[in-house]
Amino acid sequence: MAKAKAMREPTFWILTALVKQARHGYGIIQEVAALSEGQVTLQAGTLYAALDRLHAEGLVAVDHDEKVGGRDRRYYCLTEGGVAALEAETARLQRNVRTASTQLATRPATA
Template sequence: MAKPMREPTFWILTALARSPRHGYGIIQEVTALSEGQVTLQAGTLYAALDRLHAEGLLEVDRDEKVDGRDRRYYRLTDHGAAALNTEAARLAANARTAGRQLEGRRRNPGPATA
C-alpha cells in the first residue's frame, strides 16, 4: 500500500490537475480548492515543488518574464496524476468507512465499548 500523501502535496497536485500554474497561482488555487483550510507560504511551496519535481510528479511547463520578473509554470506529469488518483481513492475509501461506522452508530446508539 502506498504511503499517504502529506496534505500540502495533495493540494499542490490537485491545483495542477487541470492546467499548468505558476507559484503564486498554485498558492491561490490551493487556498480556493481547500476553501481556506490550507494556505501555503512561498518558501514551503517552492521547497515542495522542488521535491515533487525530483520525484517526477510534476515538471516545468514553461518560463515567462512578466513585468521584468521570471515566472515558472509547473504541470502535473502522468505519474503525478496517477499518484493523485491513488490518494483520492484512498481518502474516499476512508470517508466511506467512517460513514458506515457513523451509520451504525445512528442505528445502535448504545453505550460505547473499548
C-alpha cells in the first residue's frame, strides 16, 4: 500500500466541515472554527484558494449558488473522492496517535 501523504491542516478542516452538509464560504469558516475549537481560523483568501484547489482535485464540488441580500453565495459539498481522502487522512492520523501513545506508555520513568 502506498504511503498516504499528509494533508495540510486547513484542507483537513475544510473537508471535515463539509461532511454533514453543503456550505458557503463564510459557513465553512464558521464550522472550521467550531470543529477545531477555535484552533484554526481560516482567512477568506486562504479558504477560496483551497476550495479552488480542492475543486480541481475533485475533492469538493459546487452544490449550488444563491443570491442573498444582493450577494452571490456559492455552496460547496464533499465528493466521494473527498470522503475517501478524509477517511485516508483520518486513518493516517490515528496510526500516528497510536504510535506516539505506545512510545509514551513505554517511556522510562525519570528521577
